[in-house]
Amino acid sequence: MDVLRCRGLRKVFGDQVVLDGLDLTVAEHQVVALIGSSGSGKSTLLRCVNLLEDLHDGTIELDGEDITAPGVDPDKVRRRIGMVFQSYNLFPHLSVLDNITLAPRRVHRRARAEAEARARELLERVGLGAKADAYPDRLSGGQQQRVAIVRALANSPRLLLLDEVTSALDPELVGEVLTMIRDLKTEGMTMILATHEMGFARDVADQVCFLDAGRVIESGPPSQVLADPVHPRTRQFLARIIEARRL
Amino acid sequence: MSTTSYVPSPAQRAREEYRRRQTVLSVLIAAASTAAVGTLLAFAVTGAPGWDRVRASFFDPQIARDALPAVLTGLWLNLRLLVCCAIGALLLGLVIAILRTLRGPVFFPIRALATSYTYAFRGLPLIIVLYLLTLGVPGLRLQGMPPVLVLGGLALVLTYSGYLAEVFRAGIESVHPSQLAAARSLGLTYRQTMRHVVLPQAVRRVAPPLLNDVVALQKDVGLVSLAGPIDAVRAAQIATAQSFNYTPYIVAGVLFVLLAIPLIAVTDRVTLRAARRQSGG
Structure with missing residues (x-):
């Protein structure tokens, strides 16, 4: 059963197209890692799924219900979706x-x-x-x-969105957060995580999606996308990451 | 578990000794310079050619004693009016600030009204508002007209809430959008987000400037005497007119400063605490 189904998402800021007809499906108990360079639309996608941003086209279904339909109360939708931010945003x-x-x-x-x-x-x-x-x-x-x-x-x-939750952390503190996410996966939580931690994505994700210019241009099991990417943009991105010794 | 006892090294002891000497030295220098400036000032004032006349007409102890009861009675009015007006202005200011942040087309007229309110009452001189309310409104001869004192207090509340609303609004806008995003992502409604996340942070942040405005209000409440009620300054004026001596004004001035000290001390403490919290976070 699919928890989340995104179809043809489009989002523009001014004349910049951030999401350009993006499709994404997340099955129950599945962990999807979104990778891609800054500005590729990872964070915007998560914010759109949580209805924190208005969409400019496309539909999002949560448990089969169109949450982008007119008249849907976003507050009620957000109760069913958890979100964790890069800078914690505790009160x-x-x-x-x-x-x-x-x-x-x-x-x-x-x-x-x-x-x-x-x-x-x-x-x-x-x-x-x-x-x-x-x-x-x-x-x-x-x-x-x-x-x-x-x-x-x-x-x-029903669904947990994690937006680069380790990017603001000192390296020695990353582990404790990642361990917690790994435990959540074991408990069956459905999650989408935007991340720069390739090693972690390979470890914990069932599916890795590479975003580029607002589209998912390559997706599949981590063993394939991270180790043997098909698309030249994915290869280029991963090569740069390796160069920066993040892998 | 025993910890090895720590003995400061000779270098550290020398440093501490040096610092102690420096501290003593700075205290001595501060005391000497204060004494010098004080003496100089005292000489400049008391040595002035007209000092005897000024002392007689501004610092007459007998006249001060005679004027004190009347001025104190006036000050009691200031104090009561201050408490009522401060509470009223803070509440009204907060409401107006919140109205200005309301979103959605339904609220356009309310938003526009709240905005024009802050424009009008920050622009309008307090004295004119006072005259309009205390002289103009009773002229309408409506039934159940409140006494002049209440109308004067209302004028103060109207004017000061215009300022306070802007201070509150600045506080509301200073709360980072990520806090709103976090609250909304938890499913809180806009109202719940304001009530539980934005306002508590906003009010804490602007507490020092708010209290500062209350200190200013403390002096302005006396202006209701323009409409008749006798406050401390008006009482001093009456006493001055009777004795041809300005000492009652000095009495009123000293009492005002004494009244302000606790409020200013609270303001300072709140400011300090806010600064410390920010540096700690």
Whole structure:
């Protein structure tokens, strides 16, 4: 069963075409890695799927329902999709626990005690139980990003969007976040992740999509796309990455 | 577990000794220069040819004692009016700032109204608003007209909320769009995002300038005396007219400064805390 189906997505900023008739399908429990150079449309695609950006053409279906149809309430759609950002975007005026319980309490109308119990349980599972009452500025980047992931998970989303979640982290903190994402895959979470970590994409993704100029120009299992790319643009991109010693 | 006891090296001890000497030296220099400037100022004022006349007409202890009760009564009015007007202006300013951020075509008239409000009341001199409300509005002879004091307070609230609304709006706009994106991505509605994510951060950030405007309001509340009520400055003016001596003004001035000190101290502390939080984050 397909969780997400994008058809012919188009998005322009001014006279710049960021998404140019992009198609993407994500099956349940599948992890899709989006790779491609900066400006290839990875982040914009994720923001469009979460309805944070208006589309200029195309349709997006979530569990078979067209979420881009006129009259659809975007707030209701976003409750079913979790999103994690490159710069964490935790709420600095709220403690870790309040960051996590904000949506369950205000959006899903859960009781405070129930929401907090679940938040503590999730934090405990990722080894951050002791940080529940700390404020975000007291945490390391890796800890903040793990809290951001827990915050997205507290909504029990159908689909998790991860937008370059390790790009702002110090190298030695990347591992703890990647481990957490790997665990999520084991638990069967459906995820789309935009990433520059090729090694991680190869490890965790079922499917790798190479984006270039707003289209998916090559996609397939990581063993094929990353090791034996067909398209010359993909080869060029991967060669540059290897040169930069990221692979 | 025992930690090895730390003994500072001779180099560190020499550094600390040097720093201590420097500290003592700077304190001494500061004290000496303050004393010198103070003495100089005192000589310049008291040595001036007209000092005796000025002292008699501005610093007469007897007249100060006589004027104090009336001025204090006036100051009590200032204080009550300040508290009511500050609360009113902060609330109204916040509401107007929020109205200005509303999106969607339905809200166009509200947005336009809120925008023109901030333009009108920031442009209009306070004294004119006061005259319009305290002299013009009672002239309508409507039933149940509130007393002049309330109308004067309303004029202050109207004018100051125009300024405060802009301070609040600056705070709202200073919250980074990524915070909104994060809140909306969690499924929060626009209203919930404002209420739980944007406003708490905005208000904290603009607390120092808000309090600064309250300090300014503290002086302007006295202007209601133009419409009749006797505030501290008006009480001083009356006492001056009776004694042909300006000392009551000095009394009122000192009391105003004393009244402002706690508010300014709070402002400073809030500013400091905000700065520390930002550098910590």
